[in-house]
Amino acid sequence: MKMTQKATVQDGTDDTAVVDPSRSGLGPVELELAGVNKVYQARRGRVEALSDVNLSIRRGEFISLVGRSGCGKTTLLRILSGLLPPSSGSVTANGQSIWRGSARNDEALQQVGLVFQEANLFPWFNISDNISLPLKLRGVDRKARAARAEELCELVGLRGFEGAYPRELSGGMRQRAAIARALSSRPSILLMDEPFGALDALTRDKMNLELQSIHAATGATVVFVTHSISEAVFLADRVVLLTPRPGRIRSVTPVSLARPRSADTEASVEFQQIVRGLRVELDEES
Numbered sequence: 001m002k003m004t005q006k007a008t009v010q011d012g013t014d015d016t017a018v019v020d021p022s023r024s025g026l027g028p029v030e031l032e033l034a035g036v037n038k039v040y041q042a043r044r045g046r047v048e049a050l051s052d053v054n055l056s057i058r059r060g061e062f063i064s065l066v067g068r069s070g071c072g073k074t075t076l077l078r079i080l081s082g083l084l085p086p087s088s089g090s091v092t093a094n095g096q097s098i099w100r101g102s103a104r105n106d107e108a109l110q111q112v113g114l115v116f117q118e119a120n121l122f123p124w125f126n127i128s129d130n131i132s133l134p135l136k137l138r139g140v141d142r143k144a145r146a147a148r149a150e151e152l153c154e155l156v157g158l159r160g161f162e163g164a165y166p167r168e169l170s171g172g173m174r175q176r177a178a179i180a181r182a183l184s185s186r187p188s189i190l191l192m193d194e195p196f197g198a199l200d201a202l203t204r205d206k207m208n209l210e211l212q213s214i215h216a217a218t219g220a221t222v223v224f225v226t227h228s229i230s231e232a233v234f235l236a237d238r239v240v241l242l243t244p245r246p247g248r249i250r251s252v253t254p255v256s257l258a259r260p261r262s263a264d265t266e267a268s269v270e271f272q273q274i275v276r277g278l279r280v281e282l283d284e285e286s
């Protein structure tokens with residue numbers, strides 16, 4: 001286990017003490033992983049995907065999750081989102097267990113919104129109906145759904161596109177709609193698995209700025225998986241680096257750069273030092 005520049009690193013220990021003090025507005029612990037292990041029983045044998053992952057995430061905190069391909073980032077996000085049970089360990093959202101053994105606790109998961117690399121919008125629904133689909137499934141009436149979709153279109157920069165169909169939107173716009181859909185039922189936790197991974201570099205930079213504003217406006221707790229170290233640092237309050245085989249937390253790096261962040265932030269010495277430090281750590285993995 002390694003120490004990062006200003007960061008404390010933990011593995012198997014409580015990390016609540018290392019929350020970045022510059023974000024003193026952060027609330028109590030919202031998401032907690034304790035002793036989380038995941039073993040896949042694959043045809044080629046046993047794959048230890050995660051081992052003893054411990055992490056406490058505060059309300060409103062933005063966590064970026066990075067690491068080499070196959071280190072268990074998606075596995076961890078799927079466990080947090082109720083899609084995959086852990087082999088052992090506990091995962092709680094506001095004190096409620098997300099998993100009871102291998103059974104998912106749907107009540108705890110009501111606080112969670114999900115965004116994937118693909119927007120996965122329904123092509124035959126317009127943007128407003130796509131965004132408000134989770135509300136329809138919860139029995140919210142049409143008028144209230146349309147009002148919420150309008151509000152969310154405003155938030156994610158899609159105002160005026162409520163009646164458009166997914167095929168009429170660019171990749172970045174479709175991802176905005178996916179973020180809006182994830183936020184439709186006002187979850188306090190947003191889990192994002194490489195949401196901008198399929199976008200071109202310029203659109204991605206723009207989406208990072210948008211996501212920063214959305215995070216500030218909603219106060220959501222975010223766990224964001226990415227392969228891009230600079231994207232991870234730009235967005236995060238803390239960057240969690242996983243190491244592969246088995247996936248463990250190698251380091252937790254606080255990012256205390258002032259918000260809102262901009263292109264100037266990326267040009268700063270402090271930003272570049274943090275990025276370089278994480279790249280060195282990643283190189284040590286190979």
Ligand SMILES: Nc1ncnc2c1ncn2[C@@H]1O[C@H](COP(=O)(O)OP(=O)(O)OP(=O)(O)O)[C@@H](O)[C@H]1O
Binds near residue numbers: 042
């Ligand atoms: N369904 C599965 N069955 C068996 N092994 C799996 C399964 N899903 C993932 N794994 C293995 O678990 C490990 C972690 O995979 P995971 O997809 O979580 O990594 P990742 O960090 O998200 O990778 P990437 O960055 O390439 O998306 C890898 O060794 C992978 O091969």
